[in-house]
Amino acid sequence: MRPLRSGLESRLEKLCFNLRRMRVFRHPVEPFACRRYGMLTRNAFIAPMATSIHIAAPPGVTLTRSADTLTLHLSGEWSMRHKGAATARTLSSLDAPPKPRRIEFESSDLGEWDTSLLTFFERVLDHCRTRGIEVDRSGLPPGVQRLLELAEAVPEKKDARAAAARESFLTRIGNATIEALRSFDEFLDFFGRVTIAFWRLLRGKARFRTSDLMIEIQDCGANALGIVTLISYLVGIILAFMGAVQLQQFGAQIYVADLVSIGVTRDMGAMMTAIIMAGRTGAAFAAALGTMKVTQEIDALATMGISPLEFLVLPRVLALVLMMPLLCLYSDFVAILGGTTIGVGMLGINFTVFVHEAAYATTMTNVLGGLFKGTVYGALIAIAGCLRGFQCGDSSSAVGDAATQSVVMSVVLIVCACGLFAVIFNILGI
Amino acid sequence: MAESPSHPKRGTPHIEARNLTMAFGSFVLMRDLNFVVRHGDIFIIMGGSGCGKSTLLRHMIGLLEPAAGEILYDGENFTKARPEQREMMLRRFGVLYQSGALWSSMTLAENVGLPLEEFTDLSREDIREVASLKLALVGLKGFEDFYPSQISGGMQKRAGLARAMALDPEVLFFDEPSAGLDPISSRLLDDLILELRDSLGATIVVVTHELASIFTIGNNSVFLDAQSRTMIAHGDPHELLAHCDNPVVHRFLTRGEDGEKVSRPHG
Ligand SMILES: Nc1ncnc2c1ncn2[C@@H]1O[C@H](COP(=O)(O)OP(=O)(O)O)[C@@H](O)[C@H]1O
Ligand SMILES: [Mg+2]
Numbered sequence: 240m241r242p243l244r245s246g247l248e249s250r251l252e253k254l255c256f257n258l259r260r261m262r263v264f265r266h267p268v269e270p271f272a273c274r275r276y277g278m279l280t281r282n283a284f285i286a287p288m289a290t291s292i293h294i295a296a297p298p299g300v301t302l303t304r305s306a307d308t309l310t311l312h313l314s315g316e317w318s319m320r321h322k323g324a325a326t327a328r329t330l331s332s333l334d335a336p337p338k339p340r341r342i343e344f345e346s347s348d349l350g351e352w353d354t355s356l357l358t359f360f361e362r363v364l365d366h367c368r369t370r371g372i373e374v375d376r377s378g379l380p381p382g383v384q385r386l387l388e389l390a391e392a393v394p395e396k397k398d399a400r401a402a403a404a405r406e407s408f409l410t411r412i413g414n415a416t417i418e419a420l421r422s423f424d425e426f427l428d429f430f431g432r433v434t435i436a437f438w439r440l441l442r443g444k445a446r447f448r449t450s451d452l453m454i455e456i457q458d459c460g461a462n463a464l465g466i467v468t469l470i471s472y473l474v475g476i477i478l479a480f481m482g483a484v485q486l487q488q489f490g491a492q493i494y495v496a497d498l499v500s501i502g503v504t505r506d507m508g509a510m511m512t513a514i515i516m517a518g519r520t521g522a523a524f525a526a527a528l529g530t531m532k533v534t535q536e537i538d539a540l541a542t543m544g545i546s547p548l549e550f551l552v553l554p555r556v557l558a559l560v561l562m563m564p565l566l567c568l569y570s571d572f573v574a575i576l577g578g579t580t581i582g583v584g585m586l587g588i589n590f591t592v593f594v595h596e597a598a599y600a601t602t603m604t605n606v607l608g609g610l611f612k613g614t615v616y617g618a619l620i621a622i623a624g625c626l627r628g629f630q631c632g633d634s635s636s637a638v639g640d641a642a643t644q645s646v647v648m649s650v651v652l653i654v655c656a657c658g659l660f661a662v663i664f665n666i667l668g669i
Numbered sequence: 670m671a672e673s674p675s676h677p678k679r680g681t682p683h684i685e686a687r688n689l690t691m692a693f694g695s696f697v698l699m700r701d702l703n704f705v706v707r708h709g710d711i712f713i714i715m716g717g718s719g720c721g722k723s724t725l726l727r728h729m730i731g732l733l734e735p736a737a738g739e740i741l742y743d744g745e746n747f748t749k750a751r752p753e754q755r756e757m758m759l760r761r762f763g764v765l766y767q768s769g770a771l772w773s774s775m776t777l778a779e780n781v782g783l784p785l786e787e788f789t790d791l792s793r794e795d796i797r798e799v800a801s802l803k804l805a806l807v808g809l810k811g812f813e814d815f816y817p818s819q820i821s822g823g824m825q826k827r828a829g830l831a832r833a834m835a836l837d838p839e840v841l842f843f844d845e846p847s848a849g850l851d852p853i854s855s856r857l858l859d860d861l862i863l864e865l866r867d868s869l870g871a872t873i874v875v876v877t878h879e880l881a882s883i884f885t886i887g888n889n890s891v892f893l894d895a896q897s898r899t900m901i902a903h904g905d906p907h908e909l910l911a912h913c914d915n916p917v918v919h920r921f922l923t924r925g926e927d928g929e930k931v932s933r934p935h936g
Contacts, residue, residue, distance in 0.1 A: 542730045
């Protein structure tokens with residue numbers, strides 16, 4: 240390691256020498272201490288390296304009083320690596336009686352300094368301003384004086400900080416509630432607009448590219464088969480297993496077949512597929528549209544007189560609505576297969592008997608009901624994803640938020656819809 | 670400036686803003702904007718960073734709705750237009766966004782061809798032909814089948830211009846066209862803008878704070894001031910430089926190089 244390090248050091252020294260020549264650093268730089276200097280590049284402040292061979296005197300402040308003037312003697316080396324113990328001590332002694340009327344600085348013993356010294360002064364100045372203590376800055380190093388002037392050249396923008404003020408707990412609950420209601424409102428509004436777009440599609444007026452629809456269909460149909468297979472199979476196994484443990488006590492293992500086939504076709508198949516698609520496709524919709532928002536691609540469509548709602552949202556909603564029933568059906572099948580594995584493998588039921596029992600329990604009503612639910616979930620997921628994408632802010636972090644929010648919104652909507660369906664189906668006696 | 674006889678409307682009012690007020694919620698960004706852009710003008714929207722130039726542009730192309738006031742195109746009210754009417758008006762616009770805003774899932778030829786596909790009856794081959802021609806105009810011959818991610822930022826911007834020109838628009842809007850371009854490319858873009866105005870007879874609206882561009886291409890302008898929240902100058906930038914006695918405008922147009930020390934505004 241040794242040669243590498245000294246190579247680095249010599250390069251840094253050279254850099255510091257150049258910087259000094261360019262008058263970036265005005266005070267002398269001693270050997271090896273150069274690593275402590277940060278570098279301001281075009282995009283970022285590269286922080287100075289943490290380790291240094293150089294051993295420095297700690298920063299210190301001594302106070303002397305004379306009449307109503309307080310003098311702060313600054314000494315040692317002020318670096319951000321040292322903790323600001325001096326600050327708190329000084330500020331509290333400023334308040335100790337007798338209260339000074341004027342503050343001076345003495346900095347002949349001051350070693351090297353960096354931003355930590357500036358923040359110290361900022362706090363002292365702030366402190367004095369609120370208490371009406373006069374400050375004489377002439378004793379400060381000239382560099383500090385200039386930097387402080389620069390920082391004070393533009394007065395603080397008052398309203399900029401107000402937004403960040405902390406709110407009380409109740410206020411936050413209230414705001415969150417209003418926010419939740421508003422987001423439901425927005426969902427309904429968007430739902431309505433998508434419905435109108437569909438109506439235009441049926442009348443042959445809506446415009447989107449068939450190739451886009453095909454790509455979406457492939458993505459949320461065929462490409463989703465793998466994960467749907469895995470999850471559905473496991474859910475089938477879990478359902479059968481949980482049922483088996485209970486039913487075995489009564490010697491009624493055969494009813495595991497009924498349990499799995501009814502549970503899956505009626506609810507679980509659609510539900511599991513929907514949750515998978517919310518995490519997979521809904522989030523992808525939100526991210527894709529959010530990115531298009533950030534790069535102004537959506538604006539470009541709108542100003543060209545092409546409705547983004549028709550061009551971007553319709554193919555996605557259509558694809559998911561078309562694919563969800565197929566995926567649900569497939570998921571039902573795979574989950575029952577999973578149940579069969581348990582029935583045959585663990586409970587030792589004859590394969591034919593199990594399949595016969597499952598087929599007997601499966602009714603058309605349940606299957607169609609499940610597919611209908613799945614289709615509705617699909618519409619909800621697609622609309623929630625596209626809505627969050629459209630509402631995305633103008634930065635790349637907003638895209639991530641949009642994806643997250645779309646999943647949360649989809650899952651909440653799916654569960655609410657599921658409950659609603661349970662009630663309605665019950666009333667209808669299905 | 671040579672008057673070209675081939676564009677009879679040249680010099681007559683094209684775009685008009687009447688008492689336009691722009692606001693985000695209760696935060697008023699600019700109020701009482703009144704200006705007229707004539708046919709064939711190259712109209713510069715200038716002002717300091719963050720004063721609302723892009724926002725004004727977004728109002729002019731209907732991406733944002735004014736809090737008050739209205740915008741007219743050829744005497745036709747754009748702000749109050751019904752959706753179908755507005756869609757018709759939008760087809761006469763071409764917009765070049767700050768970053769190009771090409772549709773990333775389509776090739777350059779498809780990008781340029783999409784508006785043609787949507788709004789004309791041209792055959793597939795003709796569309797391809799036109800798209801190639803437009804790309805050639807901006808120096809991107811042979812890049813038809815590239816995706817936006819495969820070309821550089823400057824090229825994306827030029828491709829965006831080709832797309833904006835696809836439907837031979839009557840008004841072209843540019844948001845900081847030279848941002849991120851090297852001096853030569855930005856000079857070439859200026860030449861292209863002048864060429865477009867003269868050959869297509871288009872009216873051109875440009876947001877920029879590049880002084881060289883302002884004086885090379887601009888013959889009309891509006892100056893937005895963040896401090897007073899309204900416009901403080903309107904007219905030919907050359908004349909503003911010569912005659913405008915508003916210190917803010919004067920400092921801007923001379924880069925603050927004469928007169929007192931420039932104080933930093935909030936930004
Ligand atoms: N969607 C928005 N919501 C709230 N404020 C905005 C929004 N967009 C822009 N602003 C504010 O409007 C001001 C002007 O922005 P902009 O028009 O982009 O400035 P510029 O003149 O640099 O193009 C900015 O200060 C910004 O804070
Ligand atoms: Mg801007």
